[in-house]
Amino acid sequence: MTEATSLPPLRPGSYAFFFDLDGTLAEIKPQPEQVVIPQTVRHRLGQLARLCDGAVALISGRSMAELDRLAAPLHLPLAGVHGAERRDISGKVLRVNLAPTLVEQLSRYLVEELSVFPGARLEIKGMAFALHYRQAPQHASAIIQLANRLVAQHDGLSLQPGKSVVEIKPAGISKGSAIAAFMHEAPFAGRRPVFLGDDLTDEAGFDIVNELNGVSIKIGAGESRAQQRLQDVQAVYHWLEQTTYQLEQELNRLPLRRAGNESFNRGI
Ligand SMILES: [Mg+2]
Missing domain, CATH: 3.40.50.1000 (HAD superfamily/HAD-like)
Structure with a gap:
């Protein structure tokens, strides 16, 4: 390079x-x-x-x-x-949209699951979810695991890691x-x-x-x-x-x- x-x-x-x-x-x-x-x-x-x-x-x-x-x-x-x-x-x-029922279900689940990690922040983007951990670096691996688990359970979703964030987005x-x-x-x-x-x-x-x-x-x-x-x-x-x-x-x-x-x- x-x-x-x-x-x-x-x-x-x-x-x-x-x-x-x-x-x-x-x-x-x-x-x-x-x-x-x-x-x-x-x-x-x-x-x-x-x-x-x-x-x-x-x-x-x-x-x-x-x-x-x-x-x-x-x-x-x-x-x-x-x-x-x-x-x-x-x-x-x-x-590219996700089914509204799926968005609702995932939103509820993620709000609840992230509430145990102080400083973590959920951003709901309509068809994607960003799990921010810039203010909760000690929980990074637990949050990434949570996102991984969720994506493994749904065919239409994929994972997008980023800087102090992991996102769940539509596959493809x-x-x-x-x-x-x-x-x-x-x-x-x-x-x-x-x-x-x-x-x-x-x-x-x-x-x-x-x-x-x-x-x-x-x-x-x-x-x-x-x-x-x-x-x-x-x-x-x-x-x-x-x-x-x-x-x-x-x-x-x-x-x-x-x-x-x-x-x-x-x-x-
Ligand atoms: Mg950038």
């Missing part, structure tokens, strides 16, 4: 960008609701989206409602809850499948995907990006199947600025392409 201080030269019109949010575009905080994407970074993302005809999407474990709140005023294509929900560039939303969905779906659609199709992420859930995204001859970038330490690495969130900000600048310079050198790009106006 190489340090991604600079990517190979970007060709105009040829890249699609996918970003994880927590730990990639925003510093991780003790509580998920304290997380913010700095205004300058949101501005830069909007600029990047304009430079590549809107081929910029957020791919996160958070719900799409939260992603919209954190990225505002941007209104980007999104994959939320590790790909269980997705919004394409036209605004069409696709969701991943950040990889979300990126693959975007890559079949305009304006992503035909471009080379670039994906930046920091956590275990991002590995499925790195796999598909590697398969598609794209650029996979792991943020921070830890083993990864990504090709390149950036040290931390601050390095992502620097990379984003550098990449946007580089794309803009390339486009400025192509007057025809530039004229075409200016017609792109989706209010991103």
Whole structure:
């Protein structure tokens, strides 16, 4: 793996960008609701989206409602809850749902089971459940075992480990499948995907990006199947600025392409 201080030269019109949010575009905080994407970074993302005809999407474990709140005023294509929900560039939303009775049953069970671990927090995302133990690290293995037991009992569920969290999500969905779906659609199709992420859930995204001859970038330490690495969130900000600048310079050198790009106006 190489340090991604600079990517190979970007060709105009040829890249699609996918970003994880927590730990990639925003510093991780003790509580998920304290997380913010700095205004300058949101501005830069909007600029990047304009430079590549809107081929910029957020791919996160958070719900799409939260992603919209954190990225505002941007209104980007999104994959939320590790790909269980997705919004394409036209605004069409696709969701993988669990049966409401199952959601109710699991919610009740998890509320009760987690109540014996002080500091643990259950986040119910509609079609997925996040068992957070950042404030209860001494109970991590018991909580992971609880999630494992539950997934073993239900065919339609799978486990998604993360940083201080273990999630129970519908089987068959991943950040990889979300990126693959975007890559079949305009304006992503035909471009080379670039994906930046920091956590275990991002590995499925790195796999598909590697398969598609794209650029996979792991943020921070830890083993990864990504090709390149950036040290931390601050390095992502620097990379984003550098990449946007580089794309803009390339486009400025192509007057025809530039004229075409200016017609792109989706209010991103
Ligand atoms: Mg992350």
